[in-house]
Amino acid sequence: MRTLFFLAAISSFCAPSFALYAKQVPLGGPGHSNGSLPTKRIGIVGLGAGGISYIRALGVLPKHMRENWDIVAFDERHSVGGLWVPDDHPPPPPGLPATPLYPHLRTNGPHPFITLPNTPLPPNSPLLAPRATVLEYWQGAFNSASLNHTQILLKHSVTSAKWIGSPQTGFWRVRARDMERNTTKFFVFNHLLVAPGVNRFPRTITFPGQDSWVAAGKLVTHCMWYRGPNDFMGKTVLVLGGGPSGFDMARLLIESDSTRKASLLAACQDLVLTFQ
Numbered sequence: 001m002r003t004l005f006f007l008a009a010i011s012s013f014c015a016p017s018f019a020l021y022a023k024q025v026p027l028g029g030p031g032h033s034n035g036s037l038p039t040k041r042i043g044i045v046g047l048g049a050g051g052i053s054y055i056r057a058l059g060v061l062p063k064h065m066r067e068n069w070d071i072v073a074f075d076e077r078h079s080v081g082g083l084w085v086p087d088d089h090p091p092p093p094p095g096l097p098a099t100p101l102y103p104h105l106r107t108n109g110p111h112p113f114i115t116l117p118n119t120p121l122p123p124n125s126p127l128l129a130p131r132a133t134v135l136e137y138w139q140g141a142f143n144s145a146s147l148n149h150t151q152i153l154l155k156h157s158v159t160s161a162k163w164i165g166s167p168q169t170g171f172w173r174v175r176a177r178d179m180e181r182n183t184t185k186f187f188v189f190n191h192l193l194v195a196p197g198v199n200r201f202p203r204t205i206t207f208p209g210q211d212s213w214v215a216a217g218k219l220v221t222h223c224m225w226y227r228g229p230n231d232f233m234g235k236t237v238l239v240l241g242g243g244p245s246g247f248d249m250a251r252l253l254i255e256s257d258s259t260r261k262a263s264l265l266a267a268c269q270d271l272v273l274t275f276q
């Protein structure tokens, strides 16, 4: 059984436990300091809420079951926490921000809905928790996970993963780029748990007349680059998209003194347009 999991959000807490019964292939490699050889190798791609949930789920399995497993977790960012790790000075488009997070972001629902089982936020946390609280939460959850033989590779981007073998037995061959040293590394795993998130790349739409609009020096921007109402000082803004992001941005724009109060919400993808 191939054990590749795509995690869209923070839902699959139980997935690793049944995935780990796949047929094993001895992978060799270095032994542990106690002289034992690893009985499984598990790769985790992404250390946002999803990847941290995997680490936590593995950490609560019985010790005798997991003590000789090797785990390697990769993330492209400099720190764990996924999109909750800020990037408050993103490059202008087409440069891509590391996260769509903006300074005034709060959770879009009560925080008990986004936490791990039996691991709540501190009791005095606002019900709609600010982004710093959420980041602290996930980093705390990561730090409290107890796993032996776990290697955390930050600033490492997984660039390919290939299953070698038959549908019944084989292993994952993973290639990762060490972004600091600009070198390539190869790994083999029995299991691969993949949690790269779904919010890294903007989905844009193009309107008739948009080219001439932009040529006239007016702005069309995706919420990926939104960092606060001050960027829209004195402008009239149309927000397209009535999902959590569009709604929250419209609220922040309306509450601020910086824009003319002519914002509109439409059921569409999130996009911020400024009219002048």
Ligand SMILES: Cc1cc2nc3c(=O)[nH]c(=O)nc-3n(C[C@H](O)[C@H](O)[C@H](O)COP(=O)(O)OP(=O)(O)OC[C@H]3O[C@@H](n4cnc5c(N)ncnc54)[C@H](O)[C@@H]3O)c2cc1C
Binding pocket: 007, 008, 009, 010, 045, 046, 047, 048, 049, 050, 051, 074, 075, 076, 077, 081, 082, 083, 084, 100, 101, 102, 105, 106, 107, 108, 109, 113, 114, 156, 157, 158, 159, 195, 196, 197, 198, 199, 200, 245
């Ligand atoms: C602006 C915004 C606000 C949100 N607010 C809420 C909220 O209030 N409540 C809620 O429940 N949900 C919210 N969400 C949804 C959010 O996606 C989830 O809450 C959750 O944090 C996502 O976790 P994740 O681990 O799936 O993805 P991410 O947090 O995106 O983490 C994925 C990680 O994988 C890494 N990665 C990706 N590709 C690779 C690769 N090839 N190699 C190595 N590493 C890689 C990335 O660097 C990143 O650190 C929000 C989303 C956005 C965009």
